[in-house]
Amino acid sequence: MVAMPFGRGAQQQPSRQPLIIVVDGLRPDYVTPDLMPRLARIGERGMVFTAHHSVYPTVTRVNGSSLVTGSYPETHGLLGNLIYMPAVGPTRVLDTGAREDLEAAERGAGRLLTTPSLGEILESAGQRLAGFSSGSSGSAYLLNQAARNRAIVHTEYAVPPDLAARVLKRLGPPPPHATPNIAQHRRAVDAYLAFGIDDLHADAAIVWLNDPDTTAHAKGMGSPATREALAGVDAEIGRLEDGLRARGLLERTDIVVTSDHGFSTHTGGLQLRALVEPFAEKLPDGSPDIVVAEGAIHFRGKADQSRIAGVVAALQKRPEIGAIFTRPRPGGGAEGVVPGTLSFDIARWNHARAGAILVSANWTAKANEAGYAGTTTDGGVAGHGSSSPYDIHNTLIAAGPDFREHASSSVPTANVDIAPTVLRLLGLPIPASMSGRVIEEAFRNGPSPSSIRVEQTTESVHTADRSYALTAHLSHAAGHRYLDFTEVARR
Numbered sequence: 001m002v003a004m005p006f007g008r009g010a011q012q013q014p015s016r017q018p019l020i021i022v023v024d025g026l027r028p029d030y031v032t033p034d035l036m037p038r039l040a041r042i043g044e045r046g047m048v049f050t051a052h053h054s055v056y057p058t059v060t061r062v063n064g065s066s067l068v069t070g071s072y073p074e075t076h077g078l079l080g081n082l083i084y085m086p087a088v089g090p091t092r093v094l095d096t097g098a099r100e101d102l103e104a105a106e107r108g109a110g111r112l113l114t115t116p117s118l119g120e121i122l123e124s125a126g127q128r129l130a131g132f133s134s135g136s137s138g139s140a141y142l143l144n145q146a147a148r149n150r151a152i153v154h155t156e157y158a159v160p161p162d163l164a165a166r167v168l169k170r171l172g173p174p175p176p177h178a179t180p181n182i183a184q185h186r187r188a189v190d191a192y193l194a195f196g197i198d199d200l201h202a203d204a205a206i207v208w209l210n211d212p213d214t215t216a217h218a219k220g221m222g223s224p225a226t227r228e229a230l231a232g233v234d235a236e237i238g239r240l241e242d243g244l245r246a247r248g249l250l251e252r253t254d255i256v257v258t259s260d261h262g263f264s265t266h267t268g269g270l271q272l273r274a275l276v277e278p279f280a281e282k283l284p285d286g287s288p289d290i291v292v293a294e295g296a297i298h299f300r301g302k303a304d305q306s307r308i309a310g311v312v313a314a315l316q317k318r319p320e321i322g323a324i325f326t327r328p329r330p331g332g333g334a335e336g337v338v339p340g341t342l343s344f345d346i347a348r349w350n351h352a353r354a355g356a357i358l359v360s361a362n363w364t365a366k367a368n369e370a371g372y373a374g375t376t377t378d379g380g381v382a383g384h385g386s387s388s389p390y391d392i393h394n395t396l397i398a399a400g401p402d403f404r405e406h407a408s409s410s411v412p413t414a415n416v417d418i419a420p421t422v423l424r425l426l427g428l429p430i431p432a433s434m435s436g437r438v439i440e441e442a443f444r445n446g447p448s449p450s451s452i453r454v455e456q457t458t459e460s461v462h463t464a465d466r467s468y469a470l471t472a473h474l475s476h477a478a479g480h481r482y483l484d485f486t487e488v489a490r491r
Contacts, residue, residue, distance in 0.1 A: 016252055016400075016402065016426070017202070017204060017205065017249070017253050018205075018256065018425045018426065019205050019207065019240070019254070019255050020204070020205070020418065020422065021206075021237060021256070022064075022067070022206065022207070022208045022209070022258055022259065022260060023209050023233055023237075024060060024208065024209060024210045024212070024213035024214070025212050025213030025214075025259060025261065025262075025263050026212065026233075026258075027259075027262050027390070027393075028052070029372070030212065031043065031395060035227060036233070036234040037234065038235070038237050038238035038241065039234050039257060042241070042397055042399045043399070045399050045406065046255070046398050046400065046403050046405060047403050047404045047407040047408065047409060047442055048407075049398075049408070049409050049411075049413050049439075050408060051393070051409075051411060051412045051454075051482075052258070052393065052394055052412075052413045052415075053392055053393065053394070053414035053483070054259075054260065054261040054391065054393070054415060055072055055416060056347050056348075056349070056387050056483055057080055057081075057294070057347075057349075057358070058262065058384050058385055058386065058391040058392055059081040059260075059261065059384065059385045060135070060136075060139055060213070060261070061080075061081050061096040061097065061138060061139055061142055062079065062080060062081070063260035063415050064139050064143065065117075065142055066414075066415045066436075067206075067258070068119070068144070068206075069113060069115050069116070069117045069118070069419060069433070070419030070420045070430075070433075070434030070436040071416060071433060071434055072349070072416060073347075073348060073349045074344070074348045074349055074351050075115045075351070075433065075435060076113045076114060076115050077112075077113060077114035077115075077353050078096065078112070078113060079355075080293055080295070081095070081096055081294055081385075082094065083105070083294075083296075084355065085105055085108055085109055085353065087108035088104050088107075088109075090287065093292075093293045094293075095138070096142070097136035097138040097139060099140075099156075099157070100137075101138065102141050102145070112142075116146075116433055117145070117147075117419075118422065118423075119144040119146060119149075121423065122203060122204060122428075123149050127426065128147075128151065128202050128203055128204075129151070129204050129206070130153075130192075130195070130202035130205045130206075131143035131150075131151070131152045131153070131206045131208065132152075132191045132192040133152070133153070133210070134155060134181055134187065134188040134208065134209055134210050135154075135208045135209075136210070137154055139208065139210075140152055143206050144206075151163060153191040153192075153195065155175075155177075155184050155188075163195070163199075166195070167191060167195065170194055170195075171191060171194065179215050179219070180212075180214075180215045180228050180232050181210060181214055181215070181229070181232075182229075184210075185211065185236045186236060188236075189236045189240055192205060192207050192240065193243040197247070204426065209233050211230070211233050212233065213260075213384075214229075216229070216263055216383075217382060217383055218381060220265065220381045220382045221263055221265060221370060221372040221382050222369070222370020222372050223370065237257065241255070251401060252401055253400055254399075254400030254425050255400050256398050256418060257396070257398070258394070258395055258396045258397075258415065258418060259395040260394070260415070261384045261385075261391055261392075261394055262374075262384060262389075262390050262391045262392060263372075263383065263384050263390065264363065264382065264386065264390045264391055265366075265368040265374065265375045265376075265382050266378045266379060266381060267376070267377055268377065268378070268379045268380075269319075269377045270321070270361045273292045275314065275315060276290055276311060277290075279307060279314070283301075289301060291355075293355070294385070295358055295359045295360060296355035296357070296358055296359075297359065298355035298356065299356050308326070308338060308357065309338050309339075312326065312340070312357060315357075316463060316467070316468040317467075317468070319362065319490065320361065320362055321359060321360075321361075321362060321488075322360040322361050322362035322363060322377075322386060322388075323342060323488065324338075324340070324341045325343065325344050325349065325358040325359075326338045326342075326344065326357055326358075328343040328344060328350060329343065334346055334459035334461060335461045336461075338357075339462075340461055340462050340463035340469075341461065341470070342472055344358065346459060346472050347387075347483060360386045360387040360388075361377045361378045361385070361388075362488060363377070363387075363389075363391075365390075368382075373390060374389075374390025376388055376391070387483070387485055387486040388485060389484060389485035396413055398439075398442050403442050403443065403444065404442060404443070404446075407449075409449035410449070411449045411452045411477050412475040412476075412477045412480075413439055413482075414436065416435060417436040417480075419436060420434050420438045421438050421442065423438075424438045435480075437478055437479070453477070456473065456474065456475055458471050458473055467490060468489075469488070469489045471486065471487050472485075473487070
């Protein structure tokens with residue numbers, strides 16, 4: 001089969017088309033026959049991965065970037081949902097959920113993601129990636145932002161420009177956002193079924209549905225509204241499957257269903273900006289020399305190491321603070337440059353754009369009123385972002401002609417492993433820039449999951465007086481390391 005420069009010609013049909021469905025904020029324990037019967041049946045006919053990992057920080061745009069680059073933030077450079085880039089503004093914090101802020105970051109930095117993404121890699125092979133999203137304008141943009149032949153359909157826009165007119169003519173004006181966001185999910189699925197195959201001739205596609213995340217943030221895990229959101233998303237996954245079956249394409253479509261992160265109930269208490277503010281000094285223009293972007297603490301200019309250590313020491317005393325990470329020591333190792341902190345290398349966050357300190361909320365295993373375990377000290381009703389196991393462990397299910405049937409695997413996997421696996425499905429080489437692995441044990445002709453050795457290890461650090469002790473729990477498989485969670489002990 002010979003691919004055309006901008007997707008296959010109208011008469012060509014793909015022998016395989018990988019379809020990645022991202023269900024924002026989908027915890028593995030949401031996928032039950034009661035809550036999500038269609039997705040549960042896909043898992044029954046295919047393969048369920050019970051040790052899948054989000055990338056830390058466990059937020060949407062970090063994981064969206066890791067999903068399409070097959071790499072960690074240390075490589076792709078998108079370090080949070082909120083980011084600080086001095087070239088864009090000396091005190092400005094950018095919201096990566098807004099396409100216009102991402103475009104500002106591109107103008108300031110020259111390149112948004114500092115490693116090739118799936119759309120670019122496919123383009124270089126004469127193939128095309130298409131993205132369809134009911135998520136934020138920024139998360140949709142990150143799905144396929146750098147390829148010349150990129151195709152994105154979002155509620156607010158579509159690229160290339162001529163696609164926007166075709167989508168409007170075929171699907172009509174977009175519905176307003178709602179909680180749950182069922183109508184916009186339906187439009188994203190309609191767009192894929194109407195344009196992803198015949199119109200755009202995409203070789204691979206991503207469909208991103210932004211529930212249950214949006215609804216659970218506002219209403220909480222297990223709430224009636226969140227259950228409704230899960231049912232709505234499940235129905236759209238069913239429509240995708242039914243639409244492919246009706247067109248005779250299901251039997252040659254490899255479906256991968258994943259989520260960007262897990263979810264936790266929030267108990268409040270963590271106010272990182274307020275905790276750091278007393279340590280800021282005024283610059284000549286009157287602005288503070290510390291900028292807090294989500295969990296990242298940036299010092300403008302060259303920071304005195306003693307001041308960084310002072311901030312860390314104050315945070316280590318606060319019960320609402322969980323894991324703290326700092327830059328690696330010159331000799332490497334698990335401990336960061338400040339005693340009692342973990343190295344950025346443990347989190348795979350050591351990029352030139354990184355701040356001086358990275359902070360996670362603390363967590364517990366307590367269950368909420370609906371019975372869902374996991375709390376963190378972040379504010380709001382519920383959410384994600386921490387290095388808690390409930391935020392890190394997320395969903396991965398695969399079904400299709402190349403995947404095992406009626407199977408499960410407890411071998412560790414992560415969102416960084418999806419892009420290299422998709423490239424293998426398409427018969428394309430895996431670039432050295434990808435730090436994820438091909439999930440070989442997922443394939444019918446691959447090794448048995450039971451044949452892959454899995455090892456669990458820990459790395460522990462503590463302050464001199466042992467009043468704060470921090471442990472990273474790690475899994476190792478097929479030559480790759482995964483961060484399972486961190487835990488803090490205080491005395």
